[in-house]
Amino acid sequence: MISVAAPSSAKRLAPALADAIAQCMREDSRVVVWGEDVTIGVMGPTRGLAEEFGLERVIDCPISEAGFVGAAVGAAIGGLRPVVDIMFSSFTYVAFDQIANQAGRLRYMTGGQVAVPLVVVGSAGAAGSNAAQHSEVPTALFLNAGGVRVVFPSTPHQAFWLMRAAIRSDDPVIVLHHPALAAARGTVDPEPLALGDAVVHPIGTDVSLLATGLMAHRARSVAESLASEGVSVEVVDVCSLNPMPWKAILTSVEKTGRAVVVDEGRLTCSVASEISAGIAERAFGALAAPVRRLAVPDVPIPFAPNLEAAVLPSEEDIAAAAREVVRG
Amino acid sequence: MISVAAPSSAKRLAPALADAIAQCMREDSRVVVWGEDVTIGVMGPTRGLAEEFGLERVIDCPISEAGFVGAAVGAAIGGLRPVVDIMFSSFTYVAFDQIANQAGRLRYMTGGQVAVPLVVVGSAGAAGSNAAQHSEVPTALFLNAGGVRVVFPSTPHQAFWLMRAAIRSDDPVIVLHHPALAAARGTVDPEPLALGDAVVHPIGTDVSLLATGLMAHRARSVAESLASEGVSVEVVDVCSLNPMPWKAILTSVEKTGRAVVVDEGRLTCSVASEISAGIAERAFGALAAPVRRLAVPDVPIPFAPNLEAAVLPSEEDIAAAAREVVRG
Amino acid sequence: MMLRIRLFEETLADLYKRGALVGVVHLSIGQEATAVGVCSSLRAGDQITSTHRGHHHMLARGLDPRRMFAEILGRAGGYCGGKGGSMHVSSVAEGAVGANGIVGGGIPHAVGLAFAARRLGTGSVAVSFFGDGAANQGVLFESLNLAVVWQVPALFVCENNGYTEFTPTHAVTAGESIAVRAAAFGLPAGAVDGDDVVAVARAAGEAVERARDGRGPSFLECRTHRWRGHHEGEESYAKPYRQAVDPEDPIERLEQAMRGAGLDPVELRTSIEAEERALIAEALAGAQAEPLPPVERAFEDVFA
């Protein structure tokens, strides 16, 4: 779908998510929204929807994540397209069976009899001392559990198009958004993004930085600062994680021969590990240096601001790793 | 603890787990066991315990995984050492918050005030058409969630010593056992194993096969068959996954220069991915070929025997991959 | 229909004994009346969710015994192409979105199916079957609360056979009864003799009508008996654990009722039994003649 006019006037990330949901709700009466306090839209993605679409389609839920995610699975099988705001994505742990073992398995177990067009949207990442149970990035859990698509937009443009693609998809899709990026600025351009896309920008020749969410922002600003040092950095924003945009990743790494994967999830069995292993398998010959992983060490996110900062990959960490793989 | 006599007369894997629990219960009255039908010991690890220790210490639970795993977290903080049999490890999804967000975070969130000496034991793997919800290997989910130790013994010797180590540990430990190996034969030798150990056998020089559980058995028999082809295979049984035995893994790979990681979990963000990425980072120079990953593709486990067999890494797959990395 | 279920399950028991089945098989012999009684008031478009022990629900819902056998035998012609098996038989087109291997896992699905039916104005209802053991899964209570708050056309049917696998459910279940627990969530909740197909049909019929009329969800506890073990082959490790029950036979109960009504069940039964035996035998033969699923199928159907 190409158009000249901007598809959304949203100028910030969270409103772009809300606008994508609103447009889908206008186009398709099967789209309904539920979750805790979605009428107020505490978390952003559902703000303003209740006013336009009413309480029949925007429904505040009790604190029963397993129950209302499970109900959304049933509603999706029953012909609706539910968008569930789970608030913080770590609350999916309370509903993990419904996501992994139900939404992610039913189509297969029934031999393709059912589709589960369900969207679960939740915040992921550390944003100022929300501590261990409200700050983590569980992307890798969803990728390993399987059966669900996963996207993690880092700009309003990505947010609008990927949320739209998620709602229009016939598969369950987890949409993650970073609380520190809720107000991130940017315009929504007419070129759509689809599940499985990556955004390569800036273009560079010396090293590929592969990152998502807040880490993609840090990677882009590192690209700028390293340019002044004469290091040409390419950033691949892996805004879709399932499907994983291998083509974009491998094209970049085969060009630069060097890769640093930056991940706000925990290191072990992380997205960074997956991308590193996949590159090693598919582009070993092109590698001039081992793929470097930067991620949260295997610790929960601490509360104190100075400790929180210490466990997240910083721009300094990213720049240092990039220099290292380039200069050896 | 070294002794000349065999510490356990168990000759099969599941009884070795049960014997380890029994010995710990004799030594330490704080050790209690609960879960569904643990008095009958449906799954094996608790069989016979009720008869010796009575219903005060071996407790049948209602189908309330979140409740009784959470209760075990509380009991562990309160001074007991609960061993919870969750039956099939995929049932942990129903209790995932209690494992990941509670058992795995409380020590950290409280600044070290509490220890959570909890063991959760469950079967992992496909064993003859138990289908999608009773056959998977969720190891990577626990490794990425963090805060919990994970072991996955493949022999009676490993089963006895690692279960013993798990119960004596002050950390939460997930003990996985493969349903197809419940009756696997072997003797329990006096040399103990600790959390973080790997078992390297057979020794070889051409290629390292890194595997766990049923896949470790397949790797060992591939080692035998390839020997007849003149390929010298070393098998590293990664029976402890957290702590990950990096030293044993790297020592082997630096010697052979070639590695195939065989994993019964799903490929994406798998243990295989983690080991591959870790080797690439730490032993890149020693690699004569890219690390190969063999795992279940990103599909649930199907019911039909021929389909189930098709999604699991077979001895043929393993042998082929080993030949490939050796002969290039 | 109860006879068909009985014969279908006896056939599986026999196949299991002869080593002709793979996986774990949970039979419903003794529980026929709950499935038949409840499904008797359902129509096309209605959906049921079921459990690991769900063959009777599926047959009562009208599924084809041949395709069910084929699924349980892991053949290409099975309802799920052999990818689901005994615990996951389903036929969405026939109003059975399916069985679930996770106890309680299917209960919230019924709430969502009922919500969708109401929103789409189909006039359909959703029924969730689950056991007494499932009455200790928190998600049941979350589902009851949602169903009542949303006033969706759903019926929750607890098949209380007294056992949670090998544990007598009363030993791990507090409170007066499961129905009483449900009632505390503000929906009509009653208990009925689950071996009396007429009583079950009457109670379920009222509840389904209530749901269709937009008068909200209901809960029905059916007290029944499990004749066989938790699953076939359990003797291998389960010591005798059952209290002496003297299980009632729902089929005989129906025949008594007929006699009470001055009808002679014998003739009817013999004729029906002959028919059903033939039907089941043919279904099994047809299923056994089915090919295995092609291997490529293992890698399909993860995503749309």
Place this chain on the structure above:
Amino acid sequence: MMLRIRLFEETLADLYKRGALVGVVHLSIGQEATAVGVCSSLRAGDQITSTHRGHHHMLARGLDPRRMFAEILGRAGGYCGGKGGSMHVSSVAEGAVGANGIVGGGIPHAVGLAFAARRLGTGSVAVSFFGDGAANQGVLFESLNLAVVWQVPALFVCENNGYTEFTPTHAVTAGESIAVRAAAFGLPAGAVDGDDVVAVARAAGEAVERARDGRGPSFLECRTHRWRGHHEGEESYAKPYRQAVDPEDPIERLEQAMRGAGLDPVELRTSIEAEERALIAEALAGAQAEPLPPVERAFEDVFA
């Protein structure tokens, strides 16, 4: 003690307004009586589990305001070394295993703590505080069932302030009352005026005694009021959502009671208030003087 809580929380509200706090802060102003009433019958060795809104529980349990401020400010001297923060304040040594950021997450812990106390013969009890919103989490019902089946010395205290974040709880909660839900699980369950510290203390006292005597768990619903928003700073996005409540002041209620008993609270209050103000001011000053936690601490305490 109610005054101390009030002043502690007002101090935090003020700090928040001045931008001196990080993270999300949920205050307990208006709910002092439940915490104080319940904790008044606890002794050393007993343990409480708490929630995201737990400062009042911790203070009522006797924790040190200075170390609490330090934790909430993310300082080295905080109870959790600054790694927990407002939602995770805890002091195991003082009988508060701690607050939980996951609604309902701490409830089963109390069952296990009580089980351990009984098995180890300590004579201690475990109390779990949670809100009315948590009464829709399935794990609550699983925990009630376990506690009754196991007959452990536990007390479940539901602080019903009428709100689940910004949603009036009655709008998402079916059934007559939360206490009625609990009663269906077969334990003594009652509701009490949660703003009347004397009534709460009496009811909780009986329940704690019952637990200590080995007569099993109890459930207590305390009906109270939340004076402030769900958390500080919510005005930024939460449109006015509160029905006009005319919240009762537990402190004034106590003073009325004293008057009723012929005592003059004024003098007492002025003296206590002066003391407490000094104590809180000193505690805050002490906390603010604390250093930040050393960065190495971020990488410790994952495993024993």
